Amino acid sequence: MTLYVNLAELLGTRIENGFYRPGDRLPSVRALSVEHGVSLSTVQQAYRVLEDNGLALPKPKSGYFVPASRAVPALPVIGRPAQRPVDISQWDQVLDLMRTKTIPGLVQLGRGMPDVTSPTLRPLMRAFGKIARDEGLSALYYDSIQGNQTLREQIARVLLDSGCNLTANDLLITAGCHEALSASVRAICEPGDIVAVDSPSFFGAMQTLKGLGMKALEIPTDPLTGISLEALELALEQWPIKVIQLTPSCNNPLGYVMPESRKRALLTLAQRFDVAIIEDDVYGDLAFSYPRPRTIKSFDEDGRVLLCSSFSKTLAPGLRVGWVAPGRYLERVLHMKYIGTGSTAPQPQLAVADFLANGHYEPHLRRMRTQYQRGRDQMIDWVMRYFPEGTRVSRPQGGFMLWIELAEDFDTLRLNRALLAQNVQIAVGSIFSASGKYRNCLRMNFAAKASPEVEAAVSKVGATIFRLIEEE
Amino acid sequence: MTLYVNLAELLGTRIENGFYRPGDRLPSVRALSVEHGVSLSTVQQAYRVLEDNGLALPKPKSGYFVPASRAVPALPVIGRPAQRPVDISQWDQVLDLMRTKTIPGLVQLGRGMPDVTSPTLRPLMRAFGKIARDEGLSALYYDSIQGNQTLREQIARVLLDSGCNLTANDLLITAGCHEALSASVRAICEPGDIVAVDSPSFFGAMQTLKGLGMKALEIPTDPLTGISLEALELALEQWPIKVIQLTPSCNNPLGYVMPESRKRALLTLAQRFDVAIIEDDVYGDLAFSYPRPRTIKSFDEDGRVLLCSSFSKTLAPGLRVGWVAPGRYLERVLHMKYIGTGSTAPQPQLAVADFLANGHYEPHLRRMRTQYQRGRDQMIDWVMRYFPEGTRVSRPQGGFMLWIELAEDFDTLRLNRALLAQNVQIAVGSIFSASGKYRNCLRMNFAAKASPEVEAAVSKVGATIFRLIEEE
Numbered sequence: 001m002t003l004y005v006n007l008a009e010l011l012g013t014r015i016e017n018g019f020y021r022p023g024d025r026l027p028s029v030r031a032l033s034v035e036h037g038v039s040l041s042t043v044q045q046a047y048r049v050l051e052d053n054g055l056a057l058p059k060p061k062s063g064y065f066v067p068a069s070r071a072v073p074a075l076p077v078i079g080r081p082a083q084r085p086v087d088i089s090q091w092d093q094v095l096d097l098m099r100t101k102t103i104p105g106l107v108q109l110g111r112g113m114p115d116v117t118s119p120t121l122r123p124l125m126r127a128f129g130k131i132a133r134d135e136g137l138s139a140l141y142y143d144s145i146q147g148n149q150t151l152r153e154q155i156a157r158v159l160l161d162s163g164c165n166l167t168a169n170d171l172l173i174t175a176g177c178h179e180a181l182s183a184s185v186r187a188i189c190e191p192g193d194i195v196a197v198d199s200p201s202f203f204g205a206m207q208t209l210k211g212l213g214m215k216a217l218e219i220p221t222d223p224l225t226g227i228s229l230e231a232l233e234l235a236l237e238q239w240p241i242k243v244i245q246l247t248p249s250c251n252n253p254l255g256y257v258m259p260e261s262r263k264r265a266l267l268t269l270a271q272r273f274d275v276a277i278i279e280d281d282v283y284g285d286l287a288f289s290y291p292r293p294r295t296i297k298s299f300d301e302d303g304r305v306l307l308c309s310s311f312s313k314t315l316a317p318g319l320r321v322g323w324v325a326p327g328r329y330l331e332r333v334l335h336m337k338y339i340g341t342g343s344t345a346p347q348p349q350l351a352v353a354d355f356l357a358n359g360h361y362e363p364h365l366r367r368m369r370t371q372y373q374r375g376r377d378q379m380i381d382w383v384m385r386y387f388p389e390g391t392r393v394s395r396p397q398g399g400f401m402l403w404i405e406l407a408e409d410f411d412t413l414r415l416n417r418a419l420l421a422q423n424v425q426i427a428v429g430s431i432f433s434a435s436g437k438y439r440n441c442l443r444m445n446f447a448a449k450a451s452p453e454v455e456a457a458v459s460k461v462g463a464t465i466f467r468l469i470e471e472e
Numbered sequence: 473m474t475l476y477v478n479l480a481e482l483l484g485t486r487i488e489n490g491f492y493r494p495g496d497r498l499p500s501v502r503a504l505s506v507e508h509g510v511s512l513s514t515v516q517q518a519y520r521v522l523e524d525n526g527l528a529l530p531k532p533k534s535g536y537f538v539p540a541s542r543a544v545p546a547l548p549v550i551g552r553p554a555q556r557p558v559d560i561s562q563w564d565q566v567l568d569l570m571r572t573k574t575i576p577g578l579v580q581l582g583r584g585m586p587d588v589t590s591p592t593l594r595p596l597m598r599a600f601g602k603i604a605r606d607e608g609l610s611a612l613y614y615d616s617i618q619g620n621q622t623l624r625e626q627i628a629r630v631l632l633d634s635g636c637n638l639t640a641n642d643l644l645i646t647a648g649c650h651e652a653l654s655a656s657v658r659a660i661c662e663p664g665d666i667v668a669v670d671s672p673s674f675f676g677a678m679q680t681l682k683g684l685g686m687k688a689l690e691i692p693t694d695p696l697t698g699i700s701l702e703a704l705e706l707a708l709e710q711w712p713i714k715v716i717q718l719t720p721s722c723n724n725p726l727g728y729v730m731p732e733s734r735k736r737a738l739l740t741l742a743q744r745f746d747v748a749i750i751e752d753d754v755y756g757d758l759a760f761s762y763p764r765p766r767t768i769k770s771f772d773e774d775g776r777v778l779l780c781s782s783f784s785k786t787l788a789p790g791l792r793v794g795w796v797a798p799g800r801y802l803e804r805v806l807h808m809k810y811i812g813t814g815s816t817a818p819q820p821q822l823a824v825a826d827f828l829a830n831g832h833y834e835p836h837l838r839r840m841r842t843q844y845q846r847g848r849d850q851m852i853d854w855v856m857r858y859f860p861e862g863t864r865v866s867r868p869q870g871g872f873m874l875w876i877e878l879a880e881d882f883d884t885l886r887l888n889r890a891l892l893a894q895n896v897q898i899a900v901g902s903i904f905s906a907s908g909k910y911r912n913c914l915r916m917n918f919a920a921k922a923s924p925e926v927e928a929a930v931s932k933v934g935a936t937i938f939r940l941i942e943e944e
Contacts, residue, residue, distance in 0.1 A: 091807060098617050098810065116612045124612075125604050128819070132600035140588045140596075140788030145570050175647050175792075178814035190685070191663055204814060211811035213662070316612030320647075320817040335563060338570065339683035340812050342650035342676060345792040347600070348817060 003038050004045035005366060008053075009290045011046065015055050015066055016289065026056055026064040053370055054377060073384055076254070076392045076405040078228075081218030081437060085194045085239060088210035088434040093413070094203050097427055107457035109444040110416075110427035112252065114400060115371065116316045120364035124315060127354040131347055139347045145338050147173025147323070148349040154356035155323055161291060162249075162284060163298030164307070164325070172324050173344045174337060176317070177282045177310035180324035181245075182208045183336035184278050184306040187329045189214050189242045196235055196275075198227040198246040200253050200403070200432035200441070205245060205280065209434075216434035217241065223394050223403070226251065226258035229265055236273040243276040249293045250283035253403045253432055253443040255376075255396025257287055263296045270304060276329070281309040282322075285365055287398035288373045303327030311352055313399070314365060319348045372400045375446035382455060386462030388469065400447035405429075406465065409472075410440040418464050424457045475510050476517035477838060480525075481762040483518065487527050487538055488761065498528055498536040525842060526849060545856055548726070548864045548877040550700075553690030553909060557666045557711060560682035560906040565885070566675050569899055579929035581916040582888075582899035584724065586872060587843065588788045592836035596787060599826040603819055611819045617810050619645025619795070620821040626828035627795055633763060634721075634756060635770030636779070636797070644796050645816045646809060648789070649754045649782035652796035653717075654680045655808035656750050656778040659801045661686050661714045668707055668747075670699040670718040672725055672875070672904035672913070677717060677752065681906075688906035689713065695866050695875070698723065698730035701737055708745040715748045721765045722755035725875045725904055725915040727848075727868025729759055735768045742776060748801070753781040754794075757837055759870035760845045775799030783824055785871070786837060791820045844872045847918035854927060855916075858934030860941065872919035877901075878937065881944075882912040890936050896929045 011032075014020060027035070032043045047064050050056035056064040097110055131139050146152070152168035159166055174180040181204070189195060191213030197206065199218035209216050217235055220228045227246055235241060244266070248258035258266075270277050279296045287293050297307035306329060310322030321344070326333040355361060379402050383393055387404070394403035406412070412428045419426060429441025444461075448454055483504075486492060499507070504515045519536050522528035528536040569582055603611050618624070624640035631638055646652040653676070661667060663685030669678065671690035681688050689707055692700045699718055707713065716738070720730035730738075742749050751768045759765050769779035778801060782794030793816070798805040827833060851874050855865055859876070866875040878884070884900045891898060901913025916933075920926055 094810075095617075095806070098815075111614065113614065121612075128604035129601055132597050132604060140593075140790035142583065142585065142789045145567075175813040175817075176815075179812060182812050186683070204811075207807070208811040211658070211807055317614045317815075318612035318818045320813065320815075334567070335679070335683055338566075338676075339680040340651060340654050341647040341792065343570075343648075343789075343792075345647075345817060345820060346790045347820070 004042045005049065007032070007036060007038065007043065007046040008049035012050055012053060012055050013289055015050070020066045022066050022068050024066045025062070026066060028063055053374060073380065074392045075223045076394055076403055076441070078220050078222055079199050079218070079437060080220060081199045081433065082435055083235070085215035085217045086435045088206050088216050089436050090203065090431045090433070091207060091210060093428060093431050094207055097431065106423045106425060107453060108425045109457060109461070110425040111445065112313065112401070113317065113445060113447060114313050115368070115447045115449065118364065118367055118371070120360065120367050121315065123358065123360045124351060124355045127351040128347070130354070131350050135350065139350060141346065143343045143346040143349065145334060145343050147171070147344050148346060148353060150357070151349045151353035152323070154353050158356065158361065159325070162281065163294035166325055170325050170330070172326060172330065172334060172337060173349060174310070174322040174324055175320045175341050175344055176312055177280065177308050177322040178204055179337065179340060180308035180310065180322045181205050181278065181280060183333050183340060184308055184324055184326060184329070185209065185212060185214070185243070185245070186336040187326065187332040188276050193242040194239050196232060196241045196244045197434070198251065200429070200438055202247060202252045202280065203431040206434055218434055221254065222256070223254050224256050225262055226256055227266070229262060229269060232266070233269055236269065236275070241273070241275055243278055244270060245278040245280070247280040247283070248296060249281055250287050250396070250398030252283060252399065253394070253401050255394045255399055255401060255403065257293045257397045260294055263294065264299055267296055267299050267305070271302070277305045279305055279307050281307055282313050283399035284309065285314050286369060286372060286400070288369055289397065297325060300327060306333070314368070315352065315355070319352060320345070321348050321352050371449065372447060375400060375448070375450065376402065378450045379444065379446035379458070382458040383462070386459045388465060400445055402444045402446055404442050404444060406440045407469070408440055410465070410469070412439060412442045414468060415442065415461070415464060418468065419461060422460050422464070424460050426461060476514045476521065479504070479508060479510065479514065479518040480521035484522055484525060484527050485761050487522070492538045494538050494540050496538045497534070498538060500535050525846060545852065546864045547695045548866055548875055548913070550692050550694055551671050551690070551909060552692060553671045553905065554907055555707070557687035557689045558907045560678050560688050561908050562675065562903045562905070563679060563682060565900055565903045566679055569903065578895045578897060579925060580897045581929060581933070582897040583917065584785065584873070585789065585917060585919060586785050587840070587919045587921065590836065590839060590843075592832065592839050593787065595830065595832045596823055596827045599823040600819070602826070603822050607822065611822060613818065615815045615818040615821065617806060617815050619643070619816050620818060620825060622829070623821045623825035624795070626825050630828065630833065631797070634753070635766035638797050642797050642802070644798060644802065644805060644809060645821060646782070646794040646796055647792045647813050647816055648784055649752065649780050649794040650676055651809065651812060652780035652782065652794045653677050653750065653752060655805050655812060656780055656796055656798060656801070657681065657684060657686070657715070657717070658808040659798065659804040660748050665714040666711050668704060668713045668716045669906070670723065672901070672910055674719060674724045674752065675903040678906055690906055693726065694728070695726050696728050697734055698728055699738070701734060701741060704738070705741055708741065708747065713745070713747055715750055716742060717750040717752070719752040719755070720768060721753055722759050722868070722870030724755060724871065725866070725873050727866045727871055727873060727875065729761070729765045729869045732766055735766065736771055739768055739771050739777070743774070749777045751777055751779050753779055754785050755871035756781065757786050758841060758844060758872070760841055761869065769797060772799060778805070786840070787824065787827070791824060792817070793820050793824050843921065844919060847872060847920070847922065848874065850922045851916065851918035851930070854930040858931045860937060872917055874916045874918055876914050876916060878912045879941070880912055882937070882941070884911060884914045886940060887914065887933070887936060890940065891933060894932050894936070896932050898933060
């Protein structure tokens with residue numbers, strides 16, 4: 001990483017963590033130059049990055065200041081899901097979301113799409129071209145079930161950043177995180193088994209439970225610190241839970257990063273009740289803080305954590321390259337992967353391996369983290385401007401999803417229908433609950449760079465909410 | 473198709489079907505020219521193709537003759553599997569086969585790999601290059617769950633050749649035929665359910681049943697006409713069978729094409745007992761006869777047949793592009809596909825769609841059919857030369873797999889171990905049975921063009937068989 005980016009990240013983290021307070025004067029260019037042993041121009045470059053990110057404000061002849069605090073909307077309330085295992089519903093609504101055609105003019109605020117237009121992704125497309133040209137037909141053979149060795153080595157290297165000390169042999173490549181999650185659940189559970197999930201929770205993982213005939217036990221989840229350990233402990237005492245499935249880092253949809261101490265405590269709880277943990281880390285590398293948060297897996301000593309992830313959010317979903325580090329369940333997950341898809345396509349694996357090996361991943365992540373953090377602030381500002389007063393929003397610490405909670409009796413299904421007619425799509429809250437709760441909530445994507453089109457779409461959402469409230 | 477290829481296929485089919493007998497003189501060039509209204513040189517070209525295929529023998533000044541009949545080895549005997557549903561075993565042996573690394577010098581006679589070195593595949597690699605260059609990042613978005621529309625339209629067109637009149641909306645793209653089979657089974661069955669299978673049967677499909685906790689009921693299968701309808705009827709009367717799963721066209725591993733009348737009768741049976749049929753057609757387009765055999769699906773009127781296939785055998789397995797036409801089970805299979813992998817990678821779908829739309833599929837198939845048919849004859853000759861007398865072999869009518877049956881007490885697991893030390897790999901017979909039968913059988917791949925290396929490998933297999941028999 002270049003010096004000025006390093007420095008910008010360090011200062012940015014300090015500002016974000018409140019080390020410098022809103023309105024504070026930041027250290028002078030000269031002082032930082034001395035403190036960090038870098039040139040004056042390096043510090044100036046770092047300040048320019050912070051300025052771009054809205055974290056530092058230059059005042060003529062006075063230096064840089066922390067911008068005055070923004071008005072911050074209230075957080076969503078903690079859900080109180082039914083304290084019993086339920087059969088999962090909402091498939092129709094998920095299908096509606098997934099089936100929406102990409103028609104020209106439709107602004108998709110609903111789906112979990114990263115921005116794939118960044119120039120930092122160009123080396124990936126070049127890698128694809130190179131493979132088509134050089135590897136030719138050899139890229140069209142079957143791969144081994146476990147996946148390309150070079151790619152697994154590269155992933156093991158990247159995983160060091162989340163505190164995981166794994167080797168290529170501990171990893172299994174899958175068709176996206178989706179297959180990683182699906183094979184993991186199938187490796188551990190049988191139909192009828194109970195799975196504890198954070199709530200709200202990623203609808204794809206819940207539909208997997210539904211499709212496999214398992215029951216979900218939704219655990220109340222704090223919008224800042226994640227799944228309630230107290231509620232989880234009670235549930236573990238009360239029900240024969242087989243596995244805890246959650247997204248603790250840059251949660252989807254809430255965006256929180258579960259604090260490290262709570263991750264450790266969760267693992268201890270899993271050990272005490274001898275249950276497995278399926279940890280979805282698909283947004284983890286997109287945490288706004290640096291270094292990225294540690295995974296629960298990084299504390300795991302007896303192989304009970306199945307870490308699932310992919311490049312769908314960090315690079316591009318169309319790659320369908322994911323992985324799982326299944327710990328003690330490796331052989332079983334391997335069988336489940338084999339019976340699901342046989343093997344994973346070699347070509348995208350080779351392309352991603354090339355991208356990682358040539359050092360393109362980290363600069364790309366840095367750029368996207370910056371963009372998404374700015375996107376978050378912009379989206380929150382727009383929501384505050386265009387949505388009714390009293391609207392509650394999450395405070396994402398990574399990723400590119402915002403969770404929005406409207407008045408208790410508001411119905412986002414109706415909102416979604418009204419919006420589709422206006423070429424705007426949102427994700428309705430009910431699909432994030434096993435039992436169709438969160439009907440007054442919605443999820444919006446802030447991955448795209450701010451543009452008049454996106455602002456117009458958000459303002460349409462707001463205007464439609466006002467209209468529907470008046471009609472009631 | 474060019475005129476001479478057309479004519480060669482017509483004559484070839486007649487010779488193969490015994491319309492002209494071994495030693496017979498074939499019609500003169502002039503006679504054929506008049507009969508088919510083509511030029512003399514077209515007929516001569518057609519005869520050259522037949523000559524290349526070993527189907528016509530020129531005699532100076534006398535014209536063309538059908539070559540004297542080859543000595544033909546005996547067919548495998550019909551298996552007599554246990555007439556009750558069993559839990560499936562053999563995962564370890566399947567894993568061994570799948571895990572074998574492609575090390576330099578290893579001759580893989582065991583795996584289901586087509587020959588992907590044909591120049592007729594070059595347009596596919598060019599399509600990949602073009603997509604990387606032109607489509608760029610748009611190929612990296614999520615696809616719709618159902619898969620690329622253009623590709624589905626192209627597949628619907630190809631399916632016409634097998635008698636299926638389907639539209640793009642009837643099809644669902646999957647990660648290979650493997651996912652098509654897996655999603656189909658999961659759409660219909662629950663753990664504990666009984667699935668009737670042909671025996672011997674594709675091990676991948678059986679491992680899927682195993683992984684999902686279903687039981688397999690193996691039905692005796694004739695090496696020329698396929699699954700025994702009489703035994704199947706008895707089984708349907710006796711057991712609560714949920715679905716019949718089979719590969720009726722260019723069966724893996726036996727290579728037979730089930731006659732059309734028996735396909736119809738099977739469907740009638742399924743209707744009478746109201747069970748679904750999962751039809752694996754992954755080798756169907758590689759039938760040596762022209763036009764290719766009809767699918768059971770093509771006779772299906774009430775949507776009970778789930779037709780599963782892919783381009784893994786016809787183009788290349790590394791594409792991981794398959795499809796399913798699930799009939800009345802479409803919605804359910806869609807759910808199962810979604811929970812398995814979310815969606816299918818768009819890039820290879822675009823490449824295959826381009827390849828099909830530009831008319832490259834049919835010429836490629838023609839070339840591969842000719843090559844594989846020659847490969848079959850060569851492999852049978854080698855087996856007769858190098859294997860013990862009394863060895864029984866299948867008579868494949870398509871695809872590129874030969875099933876070989878040795879003396880009843882011979883153990884191909886031992887053979888496989890001894891061969892791996894000599895850098896040759898075969899597929900052991902036991903993995904083609906739910907209960908580990910066929911231990912005296914093996915499957916060998918004849919996709920590669922005849923070469924001294926392949927002949928040396930086959931002769932090693934023969935020599936090792938002799939050695940193991942002596943050691944006993």
